[in-house]
Amino acid sequence: MDILTEALASMRTGSPASVRTDGRAPWGLRLPPVAGAGFHVVLHGGCWVLPLEDAVSHREPIRLEEGDVIFVRDGRGHILADHPSTPAQPEDTAEFCPGTPIGTVSVGGDGARTSLLCGNYHLDQGRPHPLVGRLPALIHLSTRDGRHPELSAAVRLLGAEVENPRPGSAGIVPSLIDSLLLYILRAWLAERPAGDGAGWAAALADPVVAPALAAIHEEPSAQWTVESLAGRSGLSRAAFARRFTALVGEPPVAYLTRWRMTTAARLLRESDAPLATVAARAGYGSEFAFAKAFKREYGQAPGGYRRTARMDRAAA
Template structure:
């Protein structure tokens, strides 16, 4: 479900920049369309939000995730003045840009970048994440995420044959590792929302069914049967954890799936309608236009022209 939810929002490949700063250094990062991330490869630094949120100290292996791509500052110290810097040209076919700044003090090296996600229609799993969260990977925490960070660092420090293909794949996978680590950090007895829904023995099977087969003619009763709960009890539990009733989420996922098929494939509208549970192209087109404000054909043309 996590993979599918993210795939439904992706609008392109991630862009990344290797940032090397020597104290004193400060880098102001403007807002981006998507979700931002930083991985500390060497040294230490601070992330300074542009609101009243306290600065966050970062050490080797730490990961910071910015859900909505809001602007912020990276610096060797919160009091260091920040500058805006553009990455240098991508060289030697590298998939990573680079920027160097600062003086001649202690060095910090980071991988910074953003995942291009459609924030206009975010999946609730992503939209309900904290605006900024910090994942320390020291002291044995999040071993899989730590391993991915170490692999990235090794490829960037010592590029070899195949690095130009390995690095983008690692960065792409990093998003899943980041979100999985955050979900794993939520205590089972106090988790709420999607963190709880993905673990819930009644709701999780229903979500899996919807994601795997959006074209099935699901009802509250048929989904409740998978949970072992009554129709009313299942509907209440689903609504509390997911944030909307089962049929509303089913419609949301059908429309999300349809939009992805229209953007990424050339299959005819009748096939898109069938895959998303609509008995006719007319019924599908009516539902799609109500949701997106465009007929499916117009949406496909607009997406291809973007």
């Protein structure tokens, strides 16, 4: 079970989009918060990222050079500019190529040029998967000097499609943006310090916790207990529970419940499966027990959640 892919898919609420941003000094863009996550890739030139005061406290401006990638975990507002002192203007609506998720923005004067590839992912930040929720607010990666070649290749492919949309781009671009997100997170996981024994980077590689996570993701409907999950690792119940909680951030049963509800919410959003089927897939023997548990987690009944999700999709 690819837990990283599953965790991201469980949060997705819409299709991603990408914008080619061209700035000529002096230029500055104030980007408002978005419901999801975002990224910027410097294709040419360089710029600065300035977290807004009400978004990331006490965070210094970050210099981006050609080939750099920055990932904004929760879509918080920030500023892109040629220099930290340049006044920023609100971003105008991007001009999108008809029928595609590809847009363009031009800003600034007549000085040095910077070209960026910017994008966003519509993710449910109300109930983020802990793998995503515990990421740094900003992830800064470099693809210079041959670092992260797969990420660099994905950037080049996406940049080519955005620069020159052709037949098929409407289907290619969302897939490339999804792939880019996975490459960003894979690169970040690879850059974790050797011996870092905490967090999801360690959990996904841990010989005890990783198999338990995979079992929960593969069969959320199974009647897992702490004992049965611990039995897969060869540890005692107490030792397994301590190790799981330390790395994942919550106890095994709490994570199992979270993933069951996440699985159910995804089925309600993306399928027409009857509630009895959704309940069974989430490990509940009756619709009543499932509905009660779901309302406790999401604040509304399963049917209401499904209707709201459909209206949100229609309005998007």
